[in-house]
Amino acid sequence: MSIVRTAKITIDAAYLEEFKAALKEGVETSVRLEPGVKTLYATLSKAEPTQFTILEIYSDQEAYEAHIATPHFLKYKATTQHMVKSLELTDCVALVPEMKIK
Known part of the structure; x- marks a missing residue:
């Protein structure tokens, strides 16, 4: 069963x-290298x-557990930790799980 969640992040404007x-480097690397x-999809x-x-x-x-253990994810977390003012993770349910992202 797929894991679907949203991450809402507020960062220090500086x-x-x-x-x-x-963030761009982290998400691009994850999608490119991790089949799971x-x-x-990051938005601002x-x-x-x-x-x-x-x-x-x-x-x-x-796949989620493998993702959070990858060197590129750990680098992202270490690099951005001091920038993040708040992080809210919300587990979700896909309403149409068979839909594909084109």
Whole structure:
């Protein structure tokens, strides 16, 4: 069963460009290298440019656990830890699980 969640992240405005670069590198690497990562779709709020939302979809729990143990994820966490003011993870249920991201 797929793991679906959203991550809502608020960062310190002083680190906006640094955070965007680290996030971009992290999600691109994860999607490219990890077969169990279906998507990590990151967005930035137009109204509040320090607020990010990431839609995370993993093929299963094992894929998620493998993801958070990868060197690139651990690098992202270590690099951005001081930039993050808040992080909210919400587990979700796909309403149409057979839908594919084109």
